[in-house]
Amino acid sequence: MRDIEYGVFLPIGSGGWIPSTNAPVLDGSYAANRTVVQLAERLGFHFTLSQAVWRGHGGATRHFDDNLESLTAAAGFGEATERIGLWGTVNTSMLHPAVAAKIIATSDQISGGRSGLNIVAGGNRAAERQMGIGLDLDNPEKYRRAAEWVSVVKALWTEPSVDFDGEFFTLRDCQSGPKPVQGVPRMICAATSDAGLRFVAEHLDGVMFEGITDDRVIEVGQRTRRIAHEQGAEHLKSLCIFMVVPGETDADAARRVQHYSQAKDTVALASLAAEFGAGAIPVDVTSNNADAAAWAQTMALSTGTLAGSPETLAERLAGLADAADLDSMIFIMPDFVDDLRVLGEEVLPILERNGYGSRLRTALPPLARL
Numbered sequence: 001m002r003d004i005e006y007g008v009f010l011p012i013g014s015g016g017w018i019p020s021t022n023a024p025v026l027d028g029s030y031a032a033n034r035t036v037v038q039l040a041e042r043l044g045f046h047f048t049l050s051q052a053v054w055r056g057h058g059g060a061t062r063h064f065d066d067n068l069e070s071l072t073a074a075a076g077f078g079e080a081t082e083r084i085g086l087w088g089t090v091n092t093s094m095l096h097p098a099v100a101a102k103i104i105a106t107s108d109q110i111s112g113g114r115s116g117l118n119i120v121a122g123g124n125r126a127a128e129r130q131m132g133i134g135l136d137l138d139n140p141e142k143y144r145r146a147a148e149w150v151s152v153v154k155a156l157w158t159e160p161s162v163d164f165d166g167e168f169f170t171l172r173d174c175q176s177g178p179k180p181v182q183g184v185p186r187m188i189c190a191a192t193s194d195a196g197l198r199f200v201a202e203h204l205d206g207v208m209f210e211g212i213t214d215d216r217v218i219e220v221g222q223r224t225r226r227i228a229h230e231q232g233a234e235h236l237k238s239l240c241i242f243m244v245v246p247g248e249t250d251a252d253a254a255r256r257v258q259h260y261s262q263a264k265d266t267v268a269l270a271s272l273a274a275e276f277g278a279g280a281i282p283v284d285v286t287s288n289n290a291d292a293a294a295w296a297q298t299m300a301l302s303t304g305t306l307a308g309s310p311e312t313l314a315e316r317l318a319g320l321a322d323a324a325d326l327d328s329m330i331f332i333m334p335d336f337v338d339d340l341r342v343l344g345e346e347v348l349p350i351l352e353r354n355g356y357g358s359r360l361r362t363a364l365p366p367l368a369r370l
Helices: 030-043 070-080 097-111 125-131 139-158 194-203 214-230 250-261 266-276 289-299 310-324 338-353
Strands: 005-009 047-049 085-091 115-120 162-165 170-174 186-190 206-210 237-246 305-308 328-332
Touching (some): 005 030, 030 070, 097 115, 115 139, 139 162, 194 214, 237 310, 237 338, 250 305, 310 338
Parallel strands (some): 237 305, 237 328
Antiparallel strands (some): 162 170
């Protein structure tokens, strides 16, 4: 039995995750995403995650031009659900840790203790430039600042008053209430470089990385375990993001991939390739732009896509979970209703029967077909 949690990376940005004019139209609205979160809960997924994007990528698909604010959206989903975990994302360069601590504690109260947090240690330079934020930190400085940010947030969640003298933050008798219902919420960060993995192992609960290729997933997963062991961070969890395209048969899934790939939004993809290397999730900003370019290709369905029948998807996911020693799989997909149903009703049950995790059990009634 491998204890795996399953998550859904919500499409809170316009255009969804595939910059193609042939892809299903996703507007990124709160109403649409509330439906996705409720469906994910009823299907037994353990958590949802949403991205933090402050500037989109344009093109014919207006890719991410309209993007909900992640923490606010997660708070809203807390009122619409009962069991599923709700993880938001915050850029440490854009939000003071004392402000973030209060927002997340409030969200945790709304959801009854189901909040989680993905932190982006760097920043998106295009988004920062438009706001006049000029940190532009190099990698070592970026991680020193993020470490202070995390330390301040954790202290404000657990202590009645905080005094903090750091290189980047200074607090005097800083008080923050209420505290999170659950204590300290789980915190993760995207990383693939050794420096990034060491930062996460020391300060956070989990590392997130992208499923660009099978070999890359396995290499990063194994390196994560090695670095965690070296730092005595046996608690560290590995979370991998997978782009999945299901079909009734492998051939059906392949035809879907081909259809989407025939109408790529090249303007949006060029922007994605440039900006992912500057700090947007989920690519690690400490690595070179090769990872950024590869992730853009994944989103263009050129590499890294898991496409196939439910049986094929389950087999490939199980193999990667074992080879990379994964603790969690986070899914993105073209259609977040029909494709999500296939994952929840057909793929996850196969994985569960074969000993790969156990879906979240809810007492909620089934969601009507949409």
